Amino acid sequence: xxxxxxxxxxxxxxxxxxxxxxxAELIWLGPDGIPAIIDELPSLGSFGQLTAIEVFEEVADPxxxxxxxxxxxxxxxxxxxxxxxxxxxxxxxxxxxxLRRAYRACLERATRPDWSEPGGIRWALTKLxxxxxxxxxxxxxxxxxxxxxxxxxxxxxxxxxINDLADHGLLILYSQYWRVAGEHTYGISGxxxxxxxxxxxxxxxxxxxxxxxxxxxxxxxxxxxxVFVSPTWIDCTDLxxxxx
Numbered sequence: 396x397x398x399x400x401x402x403x404x405x406x407x408x409x410x411x412x413x414x415x416x417x418x419a420e421l422i423w424l425g426p427d428g429i430p431a432i433i434d435e436l437p438s439l440g441s442f443g444q445l446t447a448i449e450v451f452e453e454v455a456d457p458x459x460x461x462x463x464x465x466x467x468x469x470x471x472x473x474x475x476x477x478x479x480x481x482x483x484x485x486x487x488x489x490x491x492x493x494l495r496r497a498y499r500a501c502l503e504r505a506t507r508p509d510w511s512e513p514g515g516i517r518w519a520l521t522k523l524x525x526x527x528x529x530x531x532x533x534x535x536x537x538x539x540x541x542x543x544x545x546x547x548x549x550x551x552x553x554x555x556x557i558n559d560l561a562d563h564g565l566l567i568l569y570s571q572y573w574r575v576a577g578e579h580t581y582g583i584s585g586x587x588x589x590x591x592x593x594x595x596x597x598x599x600x601x602x603x604x605x606x607x608x609x610x611x612x613x614x615x616x617x618x619x620x621x622v623f624v625s626p627t628w629i630d631c632t633d634l635x636x637x638x639x
Contacts, residue, residue, distance in 0.1 A: 400428050404435040407450075408443035418446050422453045429456045436462050441471040448477045452484055460487035467497040472506070476515035483519035491525040507594060508629060509568035517633060529630045531563040546573040546580050547625030553613040560628050561606035564598070570609065570626040572617050583622070586615040598631045 403424075406417035421428045432447050439447060444466060451459040464487075466478035479497060482490040498516045506513055520526035537552045539545045548556055550572070560567055572583045590608040592601050609626070616624060 397431065400424065400431040401435060403428070404432050404439070404447070405443075407446040408440050414442070414446050418450055421450045425454050426456050426458075429454060429458055433459060433462045436466075441469070441474055444469070444471075444474050445477055448474075448481050452481050455485055457485065457487060460485070460490065463487065464490065464493045467493055472510075472512045476512040479512075479516045479519040483522040486523070491520065491523055494520050494523070495525070502634070505594075507591075508634060509592075509627075514568075514627065517629070526633075529563070529565060531559050531565070533559040545623060546575065547571075547623040549620070550613075550616045550618055550622050550624045553616055553624050553626075554610060556624075556626065557606060557609045557613055560626070561602050564602055565628045565630055566598075566602045566634075567605045567609045568627045568629060570612065570624050573623045573625065574617075574619075575621045575623065583617055585612055585617065588612050594634070598634065601634075 400421075403417045403421055407414050407421075409417070421432065428450070432450060436444060436447055448463070448466070451463065460482070463478045463482050463485075466474055469475050469478070475497060479494055482494065494516055498513060498520065501513045501516065502508070508514075517526060521528055534548075534556050537556060538548055553570075557567060570585065572585050573580055574583050588608060588611060592604055594601070596604075616622075
């Protein structure tokens with residue numbers, strides 16, 4: 396059985412169909428397959444490691460914690476991001492400090508805060524209670540909390556939210572639009588302004604530039620009672636975590 400499991404783990408590196416089959420069988424094996432995945436993980440390429448992370452999450456065995464922490468040092472940013480999010484999803488003990496180091500390493504590599512990897516690590520830290528998402532009172536009040544399935548705020552309030560966030564020194568990174576149709580929610584496109592910030596500028600300047608771009612976007616945002624927007628924002632300690 397052990398040699399068979401090891402062969403399955405190596406198969407995670409293969410073509411998509413073979414990798415998917417191996418993934419499914421390893422999930423079916425459950426905890427019995429976890430030690431072999433941990434042992435073989437360093438020998439896998441990025442694709443295989445990403446698929447292994449999916450198995451870890453599905454099986455939810457805490458023994459994978461150290462392996463996931465080790466993947467935070469991967470050369471592949473997607474592997475680092477997925478490992479961070481899996482650590483949070485599985486609520487692995489001892490993950491907070493490695494995640495903080497991984498986030499600081501992102502910024503030291505000059506990874507833009509609006510890119511996927513730092514966003515995933517911020518999400519992980521927030522989920523583990525090590526980061527607080529600052530939400531001003533007006534923005535919190537405008538959220539349709541009565542509808543637990545709401546993916547964000549009605550776009551009719553978007554400009555108010557933008558100004559409220561900026562007035563409280565919060566920087567909007569980007570926004571996603573959603574349409575709710577019955578029990579289904581799916582993403583829709585906005586006007587697609589390709590704006591980039593000069594991250595060497597003072598924080599206050601960054602906040603105001605993000606406000607201006609976001610207001611331009613809000614003016615052309617999709618509208619309708621079933622259309623929502625979910626902006627992503629950070630505060631100054633996310634850009635300078637060493638000040639915590």
